[in-house]
Amino acid sequence: MLIDFTFGGRLKVPLIVSPMFLVSNPPLALACCSRGVMGSFPAHSTRTREVFSDWLQDMERGLAEMDSPAPYAVNLVVHPTNERYPGDLDLCIQHKVPVVLTSKGAPDDVFNRIHDYGGVAFHDIASARHAEKAAAAGADALIAVCAGAGGHTGTINPFALLNEVRQVTDKPVILAGGMSTGQDILAAQAMGASACYFGTRFIATRECLSDDVTQQMMIAATAKDIFFSAALDGAPANWLRPSLINEGLNPDEIAAYAPGKRVMNQAAKARYSKIKSAGHGVGMIQSVESAANLCDRIIDEYVRARMSFGESLKDSPVSEMG
C-alpha cells in the first residue's frame, strides 16, 4: 500500500507526536490533530480496557467537532507477553483507529487485520534486521527509532540506520530520535524519511499527563542529563539523570554494570512514574506551553526552513555546476 503522508491534505506537516507512556492522552492527541499534526497515545497508558475504550470514544467525539482534523494513532505492543494485546487490537478494529503504531515482537496477522478495516500500521524498528522482518510481515511504514530517542531507544546513528534500512526495503521510513524543530523535519526528509516522530519535545505541554515537577525537570535538563542504560528494565532506554538520583539510584554505578545486569532497587519499579524518560532533544524544552501553540510553531518553522533552504541551495556548488 502506498502511504500518502499528507493523509489527504489533513497533515500540515509530516509529523507524528509519538506515543508516550504516562504522558500522552486524548487531550494531547486532540490538540495536535486540531493543528494538522498526527497525535497519538499508547493503549497501555490506560489501566483497563474500559478506560482504553473511553479514550477512543473521547478521540471520536473530539475529532467530530473539528474541521478537517489530522488522523490520530494508537500504539499497540504486539508481543505475546502483552496480555492485553488481543482485546486491545479488537477495540482498535471496532473503532477503526486510522493509524496503529505497532511495537515490539513479531506480529502475526496484525497487519492484515488492520488493513481489513482500512487502517494503516507503522512498526517500530531499531535495526535493518527488524526492518526486514516488519516489511516482510506487511507493515506500511517503519518507525526508525535511532540513538538519542526518549523511552526505549535505538542505539544506531540515524544516517547509518536509514542507509542500512534502505539496503533491505523501500518501505517509507518515519525517523525518530532527538528531533524538535520544523527544520529537523526538513532535514529528515532530505535524508529520505517520509515523516518524523517527536516525543520528548511534547512532554512539557499543558494538555498531557506530565506533572509540574516533571515538566520543570525537563526545562532544566539538557542532553548531558540523559542517561542511557538497559539496566532498569532490560531494554536500552534513555532516562533523566536527576530523576534517577531522586529515587536513590547512582547513574555512575549503574553505568558500570555488566550487560544484562538489572537494577534490583525497588525504585526501578518506578520507571516512567518517578524515574522519568526523555531523549537527547530535551534541551529544546524551555517552557510549558499548549501543544496547539507548539504544533503551530513547528509548522511555521518547517515552512520557513523549506523556503530558506531552497534559497541557500541556489548558492551551492552543485547548482553552479548545473
Ligand SMILES: Cc1cc2nc3c(=O)[nH]c(=O)nc-3n(C[C@H](O)[C@H](O)[C@H](O)COP(=O)(O)O)c2cc1C
Ligand atoms: C516518557 C516517554 C514514554 C514513552 N513511551 C512509549 C510507549 O509507551 N510506546 C512507544 O511506542 N514509544 C514510547 N516512547 C518512545 C516515543 O514513542 C518515541 O519513539 C520517542 O519519544 C522519539 O524520540 P524523542 O523523544 O527524542 O523525540 C516514549 C518516550 C518517552 C520520552
